[in-house]
Every structure is written in C-alpha cells, then in structure tokens.
Amino acid sequence: MHNLEGTMVEIGRVIxxxxxxxxxxxQGQACIVYQGLDQVLQxxxxxxxxxxxxISEYRTAIQLTSQFNHPNIVGIYDLIVEPDVLYIVQEYVxxxxxxxxLQTQLSAFEVADLGVQVCRALLYAGTVARKVCHGDLTPAxxxxxxxxxVRINNFAMxxxxxxxxxxxxxxxxxxVASDRELPWxxxxxxxxxxxxxxxxxLLYQLLCGKSPGTMVVEPPPDGRLRFMRNTPPELCNVVARSIVCQHPQRIVTADVLYTELKVIADALEPPPPTVVLTPLRQTDSFAPPQYKLAGANSGQLVNAMPGHDTTGLGAGYGTNSGLLEAPPAAATVADLSASMANAPQGAYAAAHISGALPEPASRPNLLLLFLLGLGLFGLFFAIGYYLSQMIFAH
Structure with missing residues (x-):
C-alpha cells in the first residue's frame, strides 16, 4: 500500500x-475517502x-465514466484539480x-439479487456506445x-x-489480469x-461458511469451494461456473450470468407481505343495542345484538333458545350517510318504506286549525255581545 499520510486533509476544511x-x-490504496457537504446544494x-x-489513472477513469447515469453506478459530481492533489466529488451512498x-447473514435471495444488480451495471458499461469494463471489482x-x-464504484480503475x-x-x-497492455x-x-x-x-465470499463478525474473507488454502448449508444448489452451481476457469460450462459474459441469476432470484424472492382486512363485525359497530319484546304479552326485553353462535348457523339462530330471531344491528349514522349519498332516488324511497330511515313528522291539518280558530272566534264574539247587552240594558 502506498503511503498516503501526506494526502490527509484536516476535517473542517472547505474545498x-x-x-x-x-x-x-x-484510506484506500490510492486515495483517501471523506464524507463531505456540498454547501451550495446542501x-x-x-x-x-x-x-x-x-492523478493520471484517476483522470483517465473519470474521462471514460463521467457520462455514466445508472442506478447501480455511483455518480460523479465534480472534479477539482490542484497542483499536487485531485479531488473527486461523488454521490454519497x-x-x-x-x-x-459480510457480517450480515444475507439470504440466498439477497445474494442472487446482489449479483443481478451488479450484472446490470456491467451490461450498461459494456454497451457498444461505452465499451468500458470495470477491471477492479473488489470488495472496496x-x-x-x-x-x-447495490452501487458500484471505481469503474475503469x-x-x-x-x-x-x-x-x-x-x-x-x-x-491475474487479462490484456494488461491495454489502457485501464x-x-x-x-x-x-x-x-x-x-x-x-464476491458472491462466493457472501455465501461461504464463515464465523460471525467476519469482516474479511481469506482465500481457502486448498482452493476448494465451500458454501454455507442450505445454500440452493442452483446458486452454488452458477457461482462455481463464474469462478472456475476450467469449468466446462464456465460463464464469461454478464448477459449469461444475469439471466441465470435472475431466474434464481425470482424463484427465491419471498412473497410480499399481505395485509388482511378484517370486515367490521356487527358487534364492533358503535350503534347502541336494539331491543324488542320476546313475546306479545310477556314484557321481557331481549338484546338484539348477536350472541355466541354454537350451531354454525349464525348468531340468533339457536334451535332451542326460545328467543325470537335477533335483527341485525342498527346501521350507524355514517353508514346511512355513505349509502344514501351514492344511492338513487328509488333506493332512498325504499329505505323509508323498509324503516331504515325515520319517517318525517306529519304535517299539521291546516283546515282543521282554521275551523277551530273560527269556532273560538264565534264563541268569544257571542260572549262579548251577551255581556254588552246586559251592561247597556241597566
């Protein structure tokens, strides 16, 4: 590793x-990485x-990848060149x-999906218009x-x-590396x-047997692949075919690896959580209990709210209960408002007939009131006339 002590920058400096x-x-092999704040864009x-x-190799890599725009590739924002140092401003992940x-027990699905996402980045970079390889696809x-x-960094390094x-x-x-005579x-x-x-x-390091808390996986001294228990054999096979150069079915292109990993990931993907909506029971409504007489002359009141069903036929249908059939719980105001708002006029009239809505108060009989007033007026007129005759007669 190169000595980068002279490249250390004090925290709090504004570039x-x-x-x-x-x-x-x-602190990497060729650069030191900081988290910072863009004070303009916050x-x-x-x-x-x-x-x-x-600086030369980093500038070459940036020239090849500065126009990359892909969700699985870390974006480059800015490049600041000083006489003895280069600052590369990138997207913060x-x-x-x-x-x-490595310290997280990833599922087989998560590992396969990770591979699928990396393949997408490789396919994007390797199109005819770009023709860029990664070249340094290491844990860093x-x-x-x-x-x-998944976000991939350090393309073309x-x-x-x-x-x-x-x-x-x-x-x-x-x-160790192919075509070293070509530019990185x-x-x-x-x-x-x-x-x-x-x-x-990388996929093998996530799938191999390792002790809890492992941060770095070392190559096996005997060169044998060892996967964790319960790793799907299909996934083990695909990873082995991408690693072992002498494998008769070796995978050497991103499109083939993507296709095979995608099939495995789709098969292993857990179903999305389902939300079960429990319908509101009659006993859960906030309408007050309804009562009616159990018999014509008994005077006994029976709660019309549904009771425990022991017959499987529904509440209020016990064969030997001796009780009258319990009516359904009364609808709440909110229920009636919602149903009437969307119902046609005929349904509204039907609701009145069935008793779901209260009947409006009867209008007073205007003719009867008029006759009653006329009769009272004649009575008071006769009494007044009789009293006046008595007074003036004396």
Whole structure:
C-alpha cells in the first residue's frame, strides 16, 4: 500500500469554497475517502483525495465514466484539480460496504439479487456506445444502500493485482489480469471474463461458511469451494461456473450470468407481505343495542345484538333458545350517510318504506286549525255581545 499520510486533509476544511470535509470514511490504496457537504446544494457528498502519483489513472477513469447515469453506478459530481492533489466529488451512498454485508447473514435471495444488480451495471458499461469494463471489482468497489440498491464504484480503475493474485488459488488459471497492455477500462473479451470471475468471487465470499463478525474473507488454502448449508444448489452451481476457469460450462459474459441469476432470484424472492382486512363485525359497530319484546304479552326485553353462535348457523339462530330471531344491528349514522349519498332516488324511497330511515313528522291539518280558530272566534264574539247587552240594558 502506498503511503498516503501526506494526502490527509484536516476535517473542517472547505474545498474549492464549496465542499466541507466532515469525516474520514476510509484510506484506500490510492486515495483517501471523506464524507463531505456540498454547501451550495446542501447535500451529502463523497470526496476522494488523490495524491499526485495517482492523478493520471484517476483522470483517465473519470474521462471514460463521467457520462455514466445508472442506478447501480455511483455518480460523479465534480472534479477539482490542484497542483499536487485531485479531488473527486461523488454521490454519497448511505448504506453498507462489503465488510458490513459480510457480517450480515444475507439470504440466498439477497445474494442472487446482489449479483443481478451488479450484472446490470456491467451490461450498461459494456454497451457498444461505452465499451468500458470495470477491471477492479473488489470488495472496496461495492456498496448497498439502505433501500437494498447495490452501487458500484471505481469503474475503469487499475486492477488490485495483489487481491486477484491471492484469489487465483480458487479456480484461477494463473493469470491475474487479462490484456494488461491495454489502457485501464478498455473493454476486451478477456477483461469481460475477468469482471465475471471477480463478481463470482464476491458472491462466493457472501455465501461461504464463515464465523460471525467476519469482516474479511481469506482465500481457502486448498482452493476448494465451500458454501454455507442450505445454500440452493442452483446458486452454488452458477457461482462455481463464474469462478472456475476450467469449468466446462464456465460463464464469461454478464448477459449469461444475469439471466441465470435472475431466474434464481425470482424463484427465491419471498412473497410480499399481505395485509388482511378484517370486515367490521356487527358487534364492533358503535350503534347502541336494539331491543324488542320476546313475546306479545310477556314484557321481557331481549338484546338484539348477536350472541355466541354454537350451531354454525349464525348468531340468533339457536334451535332451542326460545328467543325470537335477533335483527341485525342498527346501521350507524355514517353508514346511512355513505349509502344514501351514492344511492338513487328509488333506493332512498325504499329505505323509508323498509324503516331504515325515520319517517318525517306529519304535517299539521291546516283546515282543521282554521275551523277551530273560527269556532273560538264565534264563541268569544257571542260572549262579548251577551255581556254588552246586559251592561247597556241597566
């Protein structure tokens, strides 16, 4: 590893009068990574500080990938060049790195889905219009955000030759990296196969038997593949075919690996949680209990709310209960309002007939009131006339 102590930047420094360094994330082989804040757009960013000896390779990688726009690839926001250092401002991914994923007991579905997402990124970069390989698909290049979206970093960077040399014991052919005479990031058949093998190694590290809390998986000394118990054999087979160079059915392209992993992921995907909506029972309504007479002359009141059903026929239908059939619980005001709002006029009239709605109060008989008033007027007139005759007669 190169000595990057001279590249360390103090926390709190503002780069280019815009990007505030907030905390150190990690120190890699060729750069130091910080979390920062874009003070103009007020968003979290990742800032890579690259020393002078690595500026050329990073600038080449950025030229190849600056136009990438894919949900599984970490985006590049800005590039700041100073005389002896390069600052790369990238999208900040809030989630887990590969070491954290190793400590998590991922399901077989999650591992297969992770592989599917990485294949999508490789397919995007390897189109005819781009022709870019990853070249350095190591644990340091993979993140998974808090929504489960896999994000790939470090496209077109030089291969970590020490990492791939160590893992060559597991199904390798003695060749650490293909086509090393080509510029880094330039796609070739050999490099396409190298990316697939690198992805297979990542999937194997997530599936192999390891002790709890493991943050780094070392290559097996005997070069044998060992998967965890209960790992689906189909998934083991696909991972082995992507790793073992001598396998008669070796997988060397992203489209083939994507197709096979997608079939496995679809078969293993757990069903979405189902929400069971329990209908409101009559006893759950907030209408007051309704009562009616049990017999014509008994005077006994019987609760019309449904009782316990022991016959399987429904509440109120006991064969030997001796009680009258219990009517359904009265509808609440909300129930009637909702039903009447959407009902036609005929239904509203029918509701009156059936008793669901109260009948409006009877209008008073105006003719009867008029005759009664006329009679009272004649009575008072006769009494007044009789009294006046008596007074004036004396």
């Amino acid at each position: 280019h009068q815009r990007y505030l360094l907030q905390r150190l994330i990690q 968003r979290a960013v990742t800032i890579k500080v690259v020393p002078a000896q690595h 809030d989630g887990r790195n590969f070491s954290a994923l 290049s993979l993140l998974r955000d808090n929504r489960g979206l 030089p291969s970590d030759l020490n990492y791939f040399a160590a893992w060559n014991v597991l199904g390798g052919d003695g060749q 990031g330039q796609l070739s058949e050999g490099r396409r196969a190298d990316d697939i093998r690198a992805l297979g190694l």
